[in-house]
Amino acid sequence: MIIINANIYTMDDNNTVVQNGYIKTENAKITEIGTMPCTIEDDGDVFDAEGKNLYPGFIDAHTHLGMFEDSLCFEGDDGNESTEPVTPQMRAVDGANPLDGYFYEARRAGITTVLISPGSTNPVAGQIAAIKTFGKRIDNMIVKAPAGIKFSLGENPKSVYNDKERMPITRMAIAAVIRETLKKAEKYYNDKNKYMSDSENNDPPEYDEGSESLCRLFSGEISAHFHAHRADDIFTAVRLCEEFGIKCVIVHGTEGHLICGELKDKCVGVLSGPFMTDRSKPELKALTPMSPGIIDESGIPTAIITDHPETPIQYLTLCAAVAVREGMDKTSALSSITRTAAEICGIQDRVGSVEVGKDADFVIFDGEPFDITKKPEAVIINGIMVY
Numbered sequence: 001m002i003i004i005n006a007n008i009y010t011m012d013d014n015n016t017v018v019q020n021g022y023i024k025t026e027n028a029k030i031t032e033i034g035t036m037p038c039t040i041e042d043d044g045d046v047f048d049a050e051g052k053n054l055y056p057g058f059i060d061a062h063t064h065l066g067m068f069e070d071s072l073c074f075e076g077d078d079g080n081e082s083t084e085p086v087t088p089q090m091r092a093v094d095g096a097n098p099l100d101g102y103f104y105e106a107r108r109a110g111i112t113t114v115l116i117s118p119g120s121t122n123p124v125a126g127q128i129a130a131i132k133t134f135g136k137r138i139d140n141m142i143v144k145a146p147a148g149i150k151f152s153l154g155e156n157p158k159s160v161y162n163d164k165e166r167m168p169i170t171r172m173a174i175a176a177v178i179r180e181t182l183k184k185a186e187k188y189y190n191d192k193n194k195y196m197s198d199s200e201n202n203d204p205p206e207y208d209e210g211s212e213s214l215c216r217l218f219s220g221e222i223s224a225h226f227h228a229h230r231a232d233d234i235f236t237a238v239r240l241c242e243e244f245g246i247k248c249v250i251v252h253g254t255e256g257h258l259i260c261g262e263l264k265d266k267c268v269g270v271l272s273g274p275f276m277t278d279r280s281k282p283e284l285k286a287l288t289p290m291s292p293g294i295i296d297e298s299g300i301p302t303a304i305i306t307d308h309p310e311t312p313i314q315y316l317t318l319c320a321a322v323a324v325r326e327g328m329d330k331t332s333a334l335s336s337i338t339r340t341a342a343e344i345c346g347i348q349d350r351v352g353s354v355e356v357g358k359d360a361d362f363v364i365f366d367g368e369p370f371d372i373t374k375k376p377e378a379v380i381i382n383g384i385m386v387y
Contacts, residue, residue, distance in 0.1 A: 001044075007052070029358065033356060056351065059337055069100045085167070106313045109315075109317065110369065115128055117225065119156075120156040126213075129145040148345065148346075152174075191204070192204065220246075223247035224249065249271060269300070276289070289319075289325075292304050301344050305319075360380060
């Protein structure tokens with residue numbers, strides 16, 4: 001595909017805008033970016049943007065898309081394996097249904113990549129997957145899997161296991177369960193490395209699927225994504241990650257705007273949201289759409305999320321627009337659903353900006369995406385027009 005006559009908002013490191021530009025793609029990748037005129041091969045599939053604005057495909061960095069399905073109750077509820085508090089072996093790719101109707105809603109809104117996560121009932125919940133929103137078989141849609149391990153703190157695991165009258169029902173116990181799980185996995189990781197480096201003098205650890213799943217945390221390949229709303233839970237997440245030398249991402253961070261000074265030097269990213277929802281439980285009492293702007297302004301990498309289905313995924317750009325209305329810099333808000341989201345989630349080699357070598361994922365607007373009266377004119381995923 002060749003796209004011509006587009007104003008290209010690359011969202012690269014310099015936030016370059018190519019006026020009246022073109023993009024060439026091949027085999028689902030971007031091969032060339034330039035300024036018109038453009039040489040067009042005879043067999044080129046040409047799309048004329050007619051002076052409209054082109055952006056990288058949008059990223060929702062925390063969802064349960066396809067795991068809590070459209071119009072279904074228990075039949076389509078596959079996000080929480082709440083029979084056990086520690087389930088790192090659970091994989092989002094095994095629970096998400098790519099034919100769920102909301103995948104179409106996501107594409108139609110210009111969202112081309114999502115992170116799908118197990119839910120928040122378990123202290124150690126399972127493996128997150130980054131996938132494209134176009135396809136029928138999830139194996140062919142994967143950007144990175146696992147893209148992180150989901151952990152949960154606070155009221156959700158407390159409530160679930162209090163109802164079951166079993167540990168953990170306190171914040172102390174939740175942290176203890178996570179710490180014990182990570183300690184076990186750390187030993188497994190170290191024993192495995194000793195065996196691989198010197199198999200003659202060391203035995204391999206007895207295979208354990210849960211510990212095996214956590215090894216990528218210790219190698220630095222992926223991050224720990226911690227569901228945390230309250231400030232004390234956020235710092236518990238940071239404390240646990242610092243204890244084990246693993247990368248930390250805060251999911252939700254509802255009270256993050258209250259602790260920016262204490263948080264900004266902790267090398268964490270915050271997936272901020274959902275804030276277009278009600279304060280349905282005590283730990284949401286500080287909920288405000290001003291939060292992502294305040295966190296971003298303090299220098300903490302910030303992405304805006306819907307937490308679909310808490311806020312339906314098609315309203316991601318509306319969430320970003322509300323954040324701008326409440327004080328977030330407009331360029332930062334756009335980055336929060338493109339480049340910054342990709343960087344926090346470790347998928348910036350594939351998506352998040354319009355650069356040669358990256359995936360050919362674009363969304364085209366006649367205007368800007370934060371205008372509530374506008375919707376995408378075209379959505380392209382892997383070089384294929386999908387809307």
